[in-house]
Amino acid sequence: MLVHLFRVGIRGGPVPGRLILPLRFQTFAAVRCSDGRHSSYLLRAVAQLRSQLRAHLLRAPPAPSQRPSAWRWVGGILVGPVLLSKCPRLCLVALCEAEEAPPACSRPCVGDSRFNWKLFWQFLRPHLLVLAAAIVLALGAALVNVQIPLLLGQLVEIVAKYTRDHVGSFLTESRNLSTYLLILYGIQGLLTFGYLVLLSRIGERMAVDMRRALFSNLLRQDIAFFDAKKTGQLVSRLTADVQEFKSSFKLVISQGLRSCTQVAGCLVSLSMLSPRLTLLLMVATPILMGVGTLMGSALRKLSRQCQEQIARATGVADEALGNVRTVRAFAMEHREEECYGAELERSRCKAEELGRGIALFQGLSNIAFNCMVLGTLFIGGSLVAGQELTGGDLMSFLVASQTVQRSMANLSVLFGQVVRGLSAGARVFEYMTLSPCIPLAGGCCIPREHLRGAVTFHNVCFSYPCRPGFQVLEDFSLTLPPGKIVALVGQSGGGKTTVASLLERFYDPTAGVVTLDGRDLRTLDPSWLRGQVIGFISQEPVLFGTTIMENIRFGKLGASDEEVYAAAREANAHEFITSFPEGYNTIVGERGATLSGGQKQRLAIARALIKQPTVLILDEATSALDSESERVVQEALDRASTGRTVLVIAHRLSTVRGAHHIVVMAHGQVCEVGTHEELLKKGGLYAELIRRQALDVPAPEMPRGPRNRHPKS
Numbered sequence: 001m002l003v004h005l006f007r008v009g010i011r012g013g014p015v016p017g018r019l020i021l022p023l024r025f026q027t028f029a030a031v032r033c034s035d036g037r038h039s040s041y042l043l044r045a046v047a048q049l050r051s052q053l054r055a056h057l058l059r060a061p062p063a064p065s066q067r068p069s070a071w072r073w074v075g076g077i078l079v080g081p082v083l084l085s086k087c088p089r090l091c092l093v094a095l096c097e098a099e100e101a102p103p104a105c106s107r108p109c110v111g112d113s114r115f116n117w118k119l120f121w122q123f124l125r126p127h128l129l130v131l132a133a134a135i136v137l138a139l140g141a142a143l144v145n146v147q148i149p150l151l152l153g154q155l156v157e158i159v160a161k162y163t164r165d166h167v168g169s170f171l172t173e174s175r176n177l178s179t180y181l182l183i184l185y186g187i188q189g190l191l192t193f194g195y196l197v198l199l200s201r202i203g204e205r206m207a208v209d210m211r212r213a214l215f216s217n218l219l220r221q222d223i224a225f226f227d228a229k230k231t232g233q234l235v236s237r238l239t240a241d242v243q244e245f246k247s248s249f250k251l252v253i254s255q256g257l258r259s260c261t262q263v264a265g266c267l268v269s270l271s272m273l274s275p276r277l278t279l280l281l282m283v284a285t286p287i288l289m290g291v292g293t294l295m296g297s298a299l300r301k302l303s304r305q306c307q308e309q310i311a312r313a314t315g316v317a318d319e320a321l322g323n324v325r326t327v328r329a330f331a332m333e334h335r336e337e338e339c340y341g342a343e344l345e346r347s348r349c350k351a352e353e354l355g356r357g358i359a360l361f362q363g364l365s366n367i368a369f370n371c372m373v374l375g376t377l378f379i380g381g382s383l384v385a386g387q388e389l390t391g392g393d394l395m396s397f398l399v400a401s402q403t404v405q406r407s408m409a410n411l412s413v414l415f416g417q418v419v420r421g422l423s424a425g426a427r428v429f430e431y432m433t434l435s436p437c438i439p440l441a442g443g444c445c446i447p448r449e450h451l452r453g454a455v456t457f458h459n460v461c462f463s464y465p466c467r468p469g470f471q472v473l474e475d476f477s478l479t480l481p482p483g484k485i486v487a488l489v490g491q492s493g494g495g496k497t498t499v500a501s502l503l504e505r506f507y508d509p510t511a512g513v514v515t516l517d518g519r520d521l522r523t524l525d526p527s528w529l530r531g532q533v534i535g536f537i538s539q540e541p542v543l544f545g546t547t548i549m550e551n552i553r554f555g556k557l558g559a560s561d562e563e564v565y566a567a568a569r570e571a572n573a574h575e576f577i578t579s580f581p582e583g584y585n586t587i588v589g590e591r592g593a594t595l596s597g598g599q600k601q602r603l604a605i606a607r608a609l610i611k612q613p614t615v616l617i618l619d620e621a622t623s624a625l626d627s628e629s630e631r632v633v634q635e636a637l638d639r640a641s642t643g644r645t646v647l648v649i650a651h652r653l654s655t656v657r658g659a660h661h662i663v664v665m666a667h668g669q670v671c672e673v674g675t676h677e678e679l680l681k682k683g684g685l686y687a688e689l690i691r692r693q694a695l696d697v698p699a700p701e702m703p704r705g706p707r708n709r710h711p712k713s
């Protein structure tokens with residue numbers, strides 16, 4: 001808490017430094033996992049206009065200023081001294097609260113936008129009535145709390161009177177007051193229960209609404225958006241950011257309202273009880289604040305160093321365990337143990353130093369607290385002796401000043417939480433307001449009876465939005481005649497998959513046009529195009545961790561069991577599926593982990609075939625398989641290709657010999673077209689590729705970097 005407080009007060013915002021070491025370990029691991037996945041299959045599978053990213057970048061608001069806000073200064077100044085004088089246990093509790101919040105560094109900081117109050121209002125509006133009730137209850141609880149010190153003071157007065165005079169019955173005199181206090185305690189408990197229940201209801205419902213809206217909007221984004229973002233970042237917005245925002249919202253209403261009311265109420269009570277004592281309290285506060293600020297700053301720095309050292313140690317362990325095969329192969333276990341041990345030792349030294357610092361801080365806090373109590377008793381006692389104050393009033397003053405201190409401690413945690421909550425909310429809302437350049441649906445459809453499946457690329461130029469200077473396709477023209485198989489071959493990185501992505505309309509060309517039956521793809525409904533016209537089978541089939549039945553049905557929601565069986569038969573999959581004890585209800589595991597490569601591929605084929613696509617794209621669909629699996633899958637593909645417009649992208653040229661046309665690509669352009677025999681006779685690039693494959697020499701990769709050379713240069 002103390003460290004958190006000074007973090008808020010001096011630096012103007014929370015820093016990722018932490019005092020609680022085990023928590024930091026978890027945090028580091030989480031960051032690593034979430035950042036690790038870059039969805040290379042997404043990168044390869046999709047596309048979008050350069051302007052889309054530009055438009056997105058333009059929309060992204062500037063990063064907020066890093067200067068400490070005046071409010072945070074005020075927060076620190078108000079609360080610091082109080083905390084120094086506060087009991088250490090409270091400080092520790094608050095410290096834990098501050099530490100448990102997710103670290104700012106694990107979050108994406110893309111385009112840190114401003115908090116969208118309008119959107120927030122839309123989520124809040126349905127809960128206004130319940131919120132109003134919660135606020136009333138919270139205020140009620142706070143006001144009751146202000147009453148309690150005064151009544152306790154009166155009770156002490158009765159005790160003092162009885163101890164002094166020994167007249168009358170203590171029980172009779174104190175009964176009414178005690179009963180009243182008991183009732184107030186009960187009411188306060190009930191009010192607290194009430195507002196916490198209501199706030200939890202609002203918070204959870206808002207979080208569900210926000211997650212739903214964000215997920216839905218993320219799914220609608222252009223593929224180029226996913227090229228530029230890490231999956232971990234997006235998931236973090238859905239989970240950690242919404243969670244952070246929800247917690248902050250609940251805290252602001254519960255602790256914020258309540259603490260402010262209590263501070264205001266108790267300060268009034270204090271100044272009514274003794275203006276002189278209150279003034280002294282206000283004078284002592286800034287001095288203690290100054291000392292605490294200095295110590296807090298040093299501790300914060302130490303804490304950060306400690307985290308960095310722990311991160312280094314974790315990194316060593318992570319690398320060794322992640323590459324355990326390499327470590328084993330080189331018999332380097334001992335060296336890795338030593339490296340990790342050395343890093344751990346450094347962590348221990350830092351952590352112990354930090355521990356000593358915290359201990360000193362806690363010790364001094366205790367002294368400060370006790371001195372404050374002693375000072376209040378001493379000065380208050382002299383006021384009592386001078387009959388300026390009663391003993392009961394002094395007791396009331398002590399209890400009320402404790403309430404103020406507790407409330408201010410809460411407020412200090414709250415300041416940091418509010419800042420974190422606002423930026424988490426801003427990150428969540430930022431992606432809610434993004435709109436894709438290629439809509440998911442909308443546009444016209446070609447009636448099935450008129451759909452022929454003729455695809456043409458007219459002088460298409462294209463570069464990926466995230467690499468605008470790198471021209472992947474340049475004046476590219478290609479025709480896929482209806483019902484024919486066209487194979488696209490060429491060097492690695494030549495742009496073959498990019499052609500498929502443009503056909504799927506994952507991206508739009510930067511120049512030129514792609515047509516289906518003479519209609520510009522941009523005028524057609526993308527969801528109809530992808531959902532009903534085009535079937536895509538890639539090299540790495542991605543299955544969902546559910547049943548085989550559900551995976552095949554993913555190609556056509558609402559397909560009957562018979563349709564699923566027919567698609568599976570067509571894909572040569574029925575036999576192996578029925579050989580499983582659970583048949584079509586077999587769970588395939590995460591991403592199809594419990595199936596072989598060939599089985600996964602055949603399920604992917606069945607999934608594509610169930611929608612009876614007019615155009616089929618096979619992107620190196622058999623290249624990851626061994627020869628036996630390849631034979632079975634190829635058989636399925638040959639069957640599936642009959643009567644459809646097929647674009648086959650292939651590395652292994654042996655698989656495309658039977659294609660009606662073979663198109664050879666180089667440098668983003670078509671450089672040869674013909675049948676296998678024609679191209680062999682021609683003795684050009686195709687013949688060279690065939691020769692290399694016969695010799696088992698890998699085809700050279702396309703040079704990286706900007707280029708606009710002529711293919712034959």
Ligand SMILES: Nc1ncnc2c1ncn2[C@@H]1O[C@H](COP(=O)(O)OP(=O)(O)OP(=O)(O)O)[C@@H](O)[C@H]1O
Nearest residue numbers: 043044227464467472491492493494495496497498
């Ligand atoms: N999502 C992407 N964002 C940016 N550049 C990309 C993306 N996908 C591919 N590229 C780049 O575009 C170029 C063409 O890639 P593409 O995948 O179309 O080639 P390919 O001919 O299919 O290669 P291979 O035969 O090795 O699969 C490459 O230089 C690649 O680095």
